[in-house]
Every structure is written in C-alpha cells, then in structure tokens.
Amino acid sequence: MADRYSFSLTTFSPSGKLVQIEYALNAVNQGVTALGIKATNGIVLATEKKSSSPLADPSSLSKISLITPNIGMVYSGMGPDYRVLVDRARKVSHTGYKRIYNEYPPTRILVQDVARVMQEATQSGGVRPYGVSLLVAGWDEGILPESEEEAAGAAPVMGDDDDEKKKHPTGKTGGILKGGPMLYQVDPSGSYFPWKATAIGKSATTAKTFLEKRYTEGLELEDAVHIALLTLKETIEGEMNGETIEIGIVGPPADHLLGVEGVEGAKGPRFRKLTPQEIEDYLTNL
Amino acid sequence: MDLGRWIIGGSLRPCALLSLASVRSVHPDRLKLQCAFPLELQSSRHRDLGPVPTNNLKLPLADLHLLSNFVHNIAKMEILLGITGKDFTLIAASKAAMRGATILKASDDKTRHLNKHTLMAYSGEAGDTVQFAEYIQANAQLYSMRNESDLSPSALANFVRGELATSLRSRKPYNVNLLLGGVDPITHKPSLYWLDYLAALAPLPYAAHGYAQYYCLSILDKHHHPDITLGQGIKLLTLCTDELKRRLPVDFKGMTVKAVTKDGIVDIEFNDDKVVKSA
Amino acid sequence: MSGIFAINGGACVAMVGKDCVAIACDLRLGLQALTVSNNFPKIFQYGDVFLGLTGLATDVSTVSDLFRYKVNMYRLREERDIAPRTFANLVSSTLYEKRFGPYFVGPVVAGLDPKTGEPFICGFDSIGCIDFAKDFIVSGTATDQLFGMCESLWEPDMTPDQLFETISQSLLNAVDRDALSGWGAHVYIIEKDKVTKRLLKGRQD
Numbered sequence A: 001m002a003d004r005y006s007f008s009l010t011t012f013s014p015s016g017k018l019v020q021i022e023y024a025l026n027a028v029n030q031g032v033t034a035l036g037i038k039a040t041n042g043i044v045l046a047t048e049k050k051s052s053s054p055l056a057d058p059s060s061l062s063k064i065s066l067i068t069p070n071i072g073m074v075y076s077g078m079g080p081d082y083r084v085l086v087d088r089a090r091k092v093s094h095t096g097y098k099r100i101y102n103e104y105p106p107t108r109i110l111v112q113d114v115a116r117v118m119q120e121a122t123q124s125g126g127v128r129p130y131g132v133s134l135l136v137a138g139w140d141e142g143i144l145p146e147s148e149e150e151a152a153g154a155a156p157v158m159g160d161d162d163d164e165k166k167k168h169p170t171g172k173t174g175g176i177l178k179g180g181p182m183l184y185q186v187d188p189s190g191s192y193f194p195w196k197a198t199a200i201g202k203s204a205t206t207a208k209t210f211l212e213k214r215y216t217e218g219l220e221l222e223d224a225v226h227i228a229l230l231t232l233k234e235t236i237e238g239e240m241n242g243e244t245i246e247i248g249i250v251g252p253p254a255d256h257l258l259g260v261e262g263v264e265g266a267k268g269p270r271f272r273k274l275t276p277q278e279i280e281d282y283l284t285n286l
Numbered sequence B: 001m002d003l004g005r006w007i008i009g010g011s012l013r014p015c016a017l018l019s020l021a022s023v024r025s026v027h028p029d030r031l032k033l034q035c036a037f038p039l040e041l042q043s044s045r046h047r048d049l050g051p052v053p054t055n056n057l058k059l060p061l062a063d064l065h066l067l068s069n070f071v072h073n074i075a076k077m078e079i080l081l082g083i084t085g086k087d088f089t090l091i092a093a094s095k096a097a098m099r100g101a102t103i104l105k106a107s108d109d110k111t112r113h114l115n116k117h118t119l120m121a122y123s124g125e126a127g128d129t130v131q132f133a134e135y136i137q138a139n140a141q142l143y144s145m146r147n148e149s150d151l152s153p154s155a156l157a158n159f160v161r162g163e164l165a166t167s168l169r170s171r172k173p174y175n176v177n178l179l180l181g182g183v184d185p186i187t188h189k190p191s192l193y194w195l196d197y198l199a200a201l202a203p204l205p206y207a208a209h210g211y212a213q214y215y216c217l218s219i220l221d222k223h224h225h226p227d228i229t230l231g232q233g234i235k236l237l238t239l240c241t242d243e244l245k246r247r248l249p250v251d252f253k254g255m256t257v258k259a260v261t262k263d264g265i266v267d268i269e270f271n272d273d274k275v276v277k278s279a
Numbered sequence C: 001m002s003g004i005f006a007i008n009g010g011a012c013v014a015m016v017g018k019d020c021v022a023i024a025c026d027l028r029l030g031l032q033a034l035t036v037s038n039n040f041p042k043i044f045q046y047g048d049v050f051l052g053l054t055g056l057a058t059d060v061s062t063v064s065d066l067f068r069y070k071v072n073m074y075r076l077r078e079e080r081d082i083a084p085r086t087f088a089n090l091v092s093s094t095l096y097e098k099r100f101g102p103y104f105v106g107p108v109v110a111g112l113d114p115k116t117g118e119p120f121i122c123g124f125d126s127i128g129c130i131d132f133a134k135d136f137i138v139s140g141t142a143t144d145q146l147f148g149m150c151e152s153l154w155e156p157d158m159t160p161d162q163l164f165e166t167i168s169q170s171l172l173n174a175v176d177r178d179a180l181s182g183w184g185a186h187v188y189i190i191e192k193d194k195v196t197k198r199l200l201k202g203r204q205d
Helices: A019-029 A079-101 A107-120 A145-158 A162-166 A204-214 A221-235 A276-284 B003-009 B014-036 B039-049 B060-075 B126-147 B153-168 B212-223 B230-247 C057-078 C084-096 C143-153 C160-175
Strands: A034-038 A043-048 A065-068 A071-077 A132-140 A180-186 A192-194 A197-200 A245-250 A271-273 B080-084 B089-094 B097-099 B102-105 B111-115 B118-124 B176-183 B190-195 B201-203 B206-209 B255-261 B264-268 C011-016 C021-026 C029-031 C034-037 C043-046 C049-055 C105-112 C119-124 C130-132 C136-140 C185-191 C194-200
Touching (some): A019 A071, A019 A132, A034 A071, A034 A132, A034 A221, A043 A071, A043 A221, A071 A245, A071 A271, A079 A132, A107 A132, A107 A180, A132 A245, A132 A271, A197 A204, A221 A245, A221 A276, B080 B230, B089 B190, B089 B230, B111 B126, B118 B255, B153 B201, B153 C057, B176 B206, B190 B206, B212 B230, B230 B255, C011 C049, C011 C105, C011 C119, C011 C160, C021 C049, C021 C119, C021 C160, C043 C057, C043 C185, C049 C084, C049 C136, C057 C084, C084 C119, C084 C130, C105 C185, C119 C136, C136 C143, C160 C194
Antiparallel strands (some): A034 A043, A065 A071, A071 A132, A180 A192, A245 A271, B080 B089, B080 B206, B089 B255, B097 B102, B111 B118, B190 B201, C011 C021, C011 C136, C021 C185
C-alpha cells in the first residue's frame, strides 16, 4: 500500500521546471566552495574544511574521499547526502565492475553510475533529490593524450588505412580508449559535465572567473595545486593552513601507500589526499 | 530427484525404475571398482561401467538427463522427419499416439502451424508436447497479429530455442523434441531446424528425431540433394518410411506429411497403406 | 564417453604465436555416437576477442548468446571494444554466478591485448576458474588427444603461417582419434590488424 501511493516529490511545475531540483541546487550553492583543476599529468581537488566551532576537531573531518585507487571525489552542499553517495559509489564500483571485470571502473563509468543514483532520486517516490554537487577526479588507463598526439602525427606518414582509424575513435568525450586524467562534475539532477577546471558551491562563480584567468593548457600538477590554493585564497572565509584546507590529488602511482614492497606488477593508488604537512609546504611557497 | 512423483505419474516402468536405481546407487561403487582395477584393465573395462561423472558436483541437470533417457525410450518410437529441397521443406510425423505399449490413436497430427510459412513438428512426453507446441504457436500468432508481419523461420527457431532453454533449467522442463520447417517469406529460401529437448539447435538440410534417426539419416545422406523437387522429396520420404516399416518393431500407423512452400503450408497425400515386407 | 559434457561432442584449441594468436574448433554436433550436424561452429567473435565453447550444445548456444548480449552492452556503455583479459574476467564471473547449477561448457578465450598487442589466451572450467597459459589451451571431448598434439607440435614465436599449420594439424589429428568430434573445422588466425578465418574440410566420417 505504502509504495502504491508514494509519489515522487519532484514533479513538474506548469512552466516546465522541476523546482525540487532547483532547490537542491540552492542547497549546493550555499555549500562550501570546492574546486578541481585538471593538469596534463594529474588533477587536484581542493576545498575548505569549515568547522562551526573552534572546539571541533578538524582532523576527524574529511570532505575528499577515495572511491577507487585511481578515483577521488569532493562535494559541495549537504555533508550527510555526500556520505551516502560516497558509499554508493564505492559499492557500485565493486558490484558493478570490479567483481565482474576484475578491474576498477574508468572515471566516466563511475560518474555515470553515481549520476544514475542521483537521477533516480529525482523520479522515485518518497525521496528527495540529493543536495550535493560532486567533483569526481580520476585517472584512466588507456591511450594518454601525449601518445595520442604522436599517433595522430605518425598516422599519415605510415599511411594507415581506414579500419586502423576506426579502431581509435578520437575526440569523443569520455571515449574510454582515451586515458589520462579525467575531471567531472555531477549535479543533483543527475547531469554530469567534463571539465578542465571548475568550482562548485558558494563562491563558484568567483572561483570560476579566477580559474578562467589562471588556467593554461599544458598545466603541470604542481602548478595546478598552486593555482588551486590561489583560487581558494580568493574565496576562503577563515584562515588558510594545513588544518583548514583539504587537497586531494590524482598523480603518479603512490607506491609508498601500498604497504608492501617487491610485489611484481603492483601499482600504488594514483589518488591520494595531501597531509596537513604537505599542504603547509605548498602554502609557504605560495 | 523426487522418485515418488515419477512412480505415481506412471511414466516409469518397473524395469526402468530398477535401472534408474542401479545407476544412482551402484554407480559410485562402480567408480571405486574402476579405480581398484590394475591400470591395464581400466582401459578395456571402463567403457562398460556406465556414466562416469566428469566432476564431483551434484548437478540437478545430471539427474534430469539420466531420467530423461528412460522417459524417452517411448518417445523415441515416434517419428519426425524433415527434408528441404530447392523450394520447399517437407515435414512428416507418425500418426500413432502411443502410451507405453498401447496405441491410443492412429490419426494423431504431431504438427502445428506457427504462421503461413512455418511448420513445427513435435515428439516427446505426452502432456508436454502439445502444451509446448501450442504455447509457441500462440506466441507466433500473437506476434503476427501485433506486427502485421510474420516472424521468419530462423527467428522462430531461435525463439523456440530460447523458450526451451529457459524451460530446461526450470523445476519441470518440457520434454519435447522438435523439427521446425519453413520457407523464408522474403528470400523464399527453405530451411529446416532440428531442436532436441535440451534445446540444442541445428539448421540442417534433412533431419529426424528418435529411432527414426538411426534408420533414415543414412538413407538421406546417400540420396538427398539440396536441389531436389517436391516430387523427389516425397519419393525420398517414401524411401525412409519404407525402411521404418521394415525395421521398427511397432506399427507407427503411417505419416502425416506437410510441405511448406512460398505459397504456404500444404497437406501432402501420402500412401500409408503400402505394405513393406519386413526384413 | 558419457557425462553431460560429452553428449554432443566437440573440441576447441587456442595457441599463441609471435604477435599473433589462433583459435580453432571442430564442427560436429552429435547425440552420443550419432552425428546430427557437421556444421555447428563453436567459436564466436565479440569485437576483437574470440570465445570458443565446447560441451553441451544447448549451453554453447545459451552462453554464446549471453556473452553477445553482455559484450554489446559493454561496447555501448564504454564506447570501446572489450579487451581479451577483461572479457576473460567477465566469462569467469558470469560462469561462477551459476556455481550450483553451471553451464556445461569448457570456454576458451583468445585475442590480442588492444594496448600492447600482446597475445592472450586462457581457458576455464565450467564454473569459471581461469587457466592462463603462455602456449596453448585445449577443451572438449578430444582434450587428451589435443594435449598430446599441442605438446609435440607447439613451439614459441611461430609466424601466423606456421601457427595456422600447427593449430590445424593439432586439431585435425586430435579429432581423428576422437569419435565425438571432427567433421570439419574452423580456424581463426588473429594478427594485429587482420583476422583470417579458414574452413578445414577434414574427414567426413
């Protein structure tokens, strides 16, 4: 009986808008700013850790989460909703992928799975949309941007025929032959966008304007971290230090995080969070 | 496997039950016996030792299969024949409806028209056959009504296979062997599909089910040609039925014969009264 | 001779060469000793990956159809062809899903890694345990014979032509000593940007 009369709370207004989703976006736009920048060799995700009281212990709070060894996520909006989505993302990356193919999902697949969860909340009965926007950063195995350019340059010389080209569809967003860093934003409506650099939350507009000015093609990860901190500095309300800033990076495999040495073929996670000490180091060089 | 159900159902004769029991109970001992033999003896003996499981899993389908073999001895007496030619597919089925040693009916039609140019013949366990055939027939007709176009014989064959394969892993699978003959409504190509109760599907130029396979396939191997005319096909069919009359221990009461051509399904007058002297 | 895996008969073999792989199967479909069809291929192509399936004919069809569906869905979702190793893991997890009511098949996978071009072959048992191999994989009712043939004919770093000769001779001579398989064969030679399929007539008795 309960589910027969359980209607979706998200229904069309006469003007064709789904106001519940707009309200969810409002919740996001009140959230703490989070940003992501894609570099040639990695990605940086950054946000402010704002605590409501000086008595709170900031070291126990974590807003950037690892989903798979190569994919991480940050949010803006409602913290509890975010935790649910992190759980679902981690779960689905195993049940829907790792346990089937014995490998972790590429970033776009993970993004699509999370986006599906969020979309379902806009059409199902008895639920409200998630009050968060996400930035998902990951590294995909595949043809890296550099080698892709090389291949494109070499192709005419070698006189490759048509079917060779068919095997390498290029220029398609998220075509997963494409490897390297991937940065996506997912909204409460379930729509998602790939970005070179973007920001979500309270000061997203300011941050994006700033990023537009500072972003250049061919950015290195170290520069990206630098720009991320500068952008954050523009929008931050409190003090900036290793305790109040959170940074996650997608970079080279972090073999020191494996916990073991000498296992053949073992590669460390590409996604990791910077320690407060590392953040302090970056801040002093700012 | 619920033995009681089968005994009450009456489909197992006492002797079949005995051999079933022996397969089930003696068989692990036989296995031990086999391993106890010196190596030289093993190779010469192991052929006679009955089914040897290829792995030690307890498999539901394994039980099913053992059982089906016994149930099937009766059904194997039923004859299904199919022959394709230049522009036709011939389907023939024996007219006798049998239950154990008794012939219940001498004018049984073991075929169903699926659509204008596809015909299906069936044999197997009594209730299952008609039930399954008419289920398929209903679905084929429903498709034709909904879409105002008929499914091709190959599409139907694969549909039937899917249904039979799903049924195979259900609690009570259909025990039905099928021949599906047709002429493609667009290309006018004749086709014939052989399907057994396990849902193994094979497209063939000519086919048979049951004991008829052992008598007729060799005849068809020798005399069949893809370009034969309908007349030649019927002659070939007569060659087969003559041999069956000569060698099958039961009177199968003649054959219902139907031909599928591009113009549809036609009944073929077939002389059942011809007396063939037994061998 | 008896057992579910041997009702219909059939054999399959895959081999590694230098920058190439080969996979071959016989064409027989039988019911115990009776041959029903001599045109029942047991190799299926999914993009650049090849799957050989021996065992119970109904499950050969069911499983090949199932993987056609799964691989097509993968291709649509991921906008790329599935890699042999990924496909092998898909086969494994799919078969293990039916651990207590398995498909009665002995699958073989062959292909080239799309990124490195490295040859990849592997085999499975009916519940999905993967058997990776650097040389060859055999499956079906002529397994014993195929092991003998492959063990004596296979050598490392064969060219596509040598590989074709080796796999064909291995299969043909193996099935000639097995009553339940034979009646012609299909042979696939897979190179970086070329796949050659050949039909071997074989003995028709």
